[in-house]
Amino acid sequence: MNVLTFAQRTYNRRACSLYLSIASICDFIHLNSGPLTNILQYGFHYDWTINSNTYCKLKSYISFVFTVISATLTAIASIDRYILSSRNTNRWKFSTRSIAVRCILFTIFFWIFFSIPIAFCYTRYNHSSHNEQLICSNVSQHMPCHIIQIIYTCIFNGFLPPVIMIYFGLLTCTNARNLRRRSLTDSARLRQINYQLTLMLILQTVKSSFASLPFAIFNCYLLATIKLDKSLILQAKENLVNQIVYLLFWSNYTSFFVYIYSSDIFRHQCMKAMKRLVCCSCNGKKRRYYHRPGLKHLNTTAHIFDTKYKPAQIL
Template sequence: MTNDTDCTTLQSYSYMSEQITKYIGVFLYIICLFGTVLNILTLLQRTYKTRSCTLYLITASACDFAHLNLEPLSNILQYGFNYDWTINSLIYCKTKSYLAYVFTVTSGTLTTSASITQYFLSSDKSTRWYYARRHIGIRCIKFTFIFWFIVSIPILFCSDRFYHIFQKERLICSNPARHIYCYTVQLLYICLFNGFLPPFIMLIFGLLTHRNVHHLGQRTRHKSIRIQRINQQLISMLILQAIKSTIASIPYSIFNCYWLSTISNHKALLLQAKENLIHQFSYLLFWSNYTSFFIYIYSSQIFRHQCMKALKKIICCRSGERERR
């Protein structure tokens, strides 16, 4: 009787995990993709595009778009709809994991760089303003891409396809951390570089920037009120982004640290099923890193205005094309 109960419980956990991926995952994917596209269109408006801070945010949004269509979309199809487009390809598995990690860690790094740039702009020391210039931003973006494309190479070696007991014995693509080398890669790359560090640094520089905000008005008296408002609202956007990233990333990082610390322990199937469900929740929460558009819309009146302006341009262009036809 106990075995029957345990079997039913295991099936329930597996079913819950599948349904969560199918419905919540699809919903999150749609709103994240929608928000990412609107982020790019809005930040490309003339009001924003000349600033190095928004240059970081535009590139970060482009990385988010690429990541969403590599990792989350394939996970939804595989775990939610039992459709695997990899056709058991180890090369595809390694390439997808590598590129998905490069794009997500690059996005986090560039968003963090945007926070640091706003801190430089709000500083009393004029020597720091130089590092907030556009040409410095372009160099930093190039360096960030090159850096992570090189540093992320270990992901290629550690990603593998293996059978997962709670995925109906299907092959999944991940880092099983079977060796100390891949264990270390998982700990450093997922928990630290892509987990704790970005929101932690963003939060620190966000608070430092907030402390310097009252100096901003004094230093920019010669500038227009509109420019001051844009800078102040960019600061608000990034501070809220830092808070949101902290809430989104920390649970996923904590779970990965727990999983790695107990990976060698013998675990009952029921405990593994619970862990699998918790992992699913924390992973979906991590996706909220890609909902920055809604944070920007909420925190900035100028961003809302520029977003409407971008949408009107698209609608007018499409209407003009239909009329010409």
């Protein structure tokens, strides 16, 4: 629904909506590819990738790439909101669709190549906290993989995106009144759209902070204590906290509800997109054709008044 709504005419020419739309596509791919094998393994006890380290490495790489691309584009969208709220009009030229396309392409290719080390550190091993089941994870036994886990999981996918969004969100809040002062350059409708996009990003920043920061902090704790001997009680407590922060991290993928709550324009465009989908499907099913020997199939509304035959002859 994010993708369909941001594709509407109201949003499709704005750089911020393009960032959020591509981020939603990345979230969609990640949600429907990465967790699938986990659901089969832990929910239905069916592991069709058993003893497949290649799939483990590929799955971990793809999951991280799409996650970090989505987080990066959302952070860039918050920077875009700050640029538009700035009093310096020279900065507004960086908030264009062409600049957004370049930033998106650079972000995608950068993380595709920069995330390659992730694939070398993930493997399948018997985990004591999961009843000795084979799980796909970074064991971090070697120092290079330990450093990679800290840099990629804790910093790039944990601390950095929400910190950037908080910083530029605060700057945008201080400049938010400027969005209502552009009477000479923007129409009232355009100012309202920009203002509500900014509000959507600010609420998204608050949600991402509560979702990502606990995840990053707990992963740093696990990496710092990975070589310590832990009792079964301590491991059980860690598993409980791990499930809590992991579920909080998954709330990053609920941006649609934040946008629906914070923007009446987004709600209106969302309903408009749904109506178009319903109308297109209904029109496809309700097409009626009439047949007359020697003539092609004719649509009732398109040909009755254009053909040289009378309606009675066609019928």
